[in-house]
Amino acid sequence: MLRLKQVNKDYATPQGPLPILRDVDLELDRGSAVAVTGPSGSGKSTLLYVTGALDPPTSGEVVLDGKNPYLLNDAELSAFRNRAVGFVFQDHLLLPQCTAFENVLVPALAGHSATDAATEARAKTLLDRVGLGSRMGHKPAALSGGERQRCAIARALLFEPVLLLCDEPTGNLDHASATNVADLLFELHVEQKTILITVTHSEELASRFPVRYRLNDQRLALSCPP
Numbered sequence: 001m002l003r004l005k006q007v008n009k010d011y012a013t014p015q016g017p018l019p020i021l022r023d024v025d026l027e028l029d030r031g032s033a034v035a036v037t038g039p040s041g042s043g044k045s046t047l048l049y050v051t052g053a054l055d056p057p058t059s060g061e062v063v064l065d066g067k068n069p070y071l072l073n074d075a076e077l078s079a080f081r082n083r084a085v086g087f088v089f090q091d092h093l094l095l096p097q098c099t100a101f102e103n104v105l106v107p108a109l110a111g112h113s114a115t116d117a118a119t120e121a122r123a124k125t126l127l128d129r130v131g132l133g134s135r136m137g138h139k140p141a142a143l144s145g146g147e148r149q150r151c152a153i154a155r156a157l158l159f160e161p162v163l164l165l166c167d168e169p170t171g172n173l174d175h176a177s178a179t180n181v182a183d184l185l186f187e188l189h190v191e192q193k194t195i196l197i198t199v200t201h202s203e204e205l206a207s208r209f210p211v212r213y214r215l216n217d218q219r220l221a222l223s224c225p226p
């Protein structure tokens with residue numbers, strides 16, 4: 001499960017601390033799916049970084065899978081993030097020189113020079129699952145926008161993370177590809193029982209989530225109570 005308790009986040013600026021998140025409380029069980037909406041600049045991406053062990057809160061507590069990642073040392077923190085959290089961004093961030101298959105294996109290379117057969121088999125299964133079984137040898141430039149995003153989803157799920165964080169995952173896609181990527185995200189979320197948090201400006205995507213939060217004036221609040 002995931003718990004954020006009284007999380008505050010400021011960015012340091014030359015003019016002094018810039019408050020972004022105030023008193024954010026959130027508790028999500030395994031298998032829950034929530035959307036986060038809010039105006040541009042309201043701190044949605046910041047919330048994902050803090051939640052996903054990428055950027056520590058200024059104060060407050062983040063607990064994922066029974067651990068506060070920010071109490072770990074650097075090596076433990078990277079290993080924890082790599083295993084427990086999957087990220088999907090608006091831009092796929094695939095490596096242009098690597099094939100789809102190699103891109104999915106990138107998380108397995110952190111701290112290692114080679115991948116093992118079981119991990120490679122899982123990468124293949126995931127690529128099949130996202131409909132790219134016949135595109136494994138393609139580099140990102142030879143994939144469509146939707147295919148690149150599906151490859152990024154496969155990469156995010158390589159280690160069966162507890163938490164899948166998506167930041168505008170369909171923001172760069174046409175309507176048909178966006179629907180297809182969203183369908184896939186929900187299917188995989190159900191199959192793998194991840195905690196799914198998706199930031200989106202798309203009303204259509206947000207409306208598919210059972211629970212929706214809105215970030216406004218540094219506060220996170222339920223936007224349509226269950």
Ligand SMILES: Nc1ncnc2c1ncn2[C@@H]1O[C@H](COP(=O)(O)OP(=O)(O)OP(=O)(O)O)[C@@H](O)[C@H]1O
Nearest residue numbers: 011012013018020039040041042043044045046047
């Ligand atoms: N490293 C940083 N240093 C200082 N200020 C920052 C930093 N990163 C983000 N900000 C500021 O924090 C605020 C929140 O940024 P964030 O990217 O979280 O917003 P967002 O809700 O994701 O916006 P968008 O919908 O446009 O993606 C913005 O005003 C931004 O300018």
Ligand SMILES: [Mg+2]
Nearest residue numbers: 044045046167
């Ligand atoms: Mg953002």
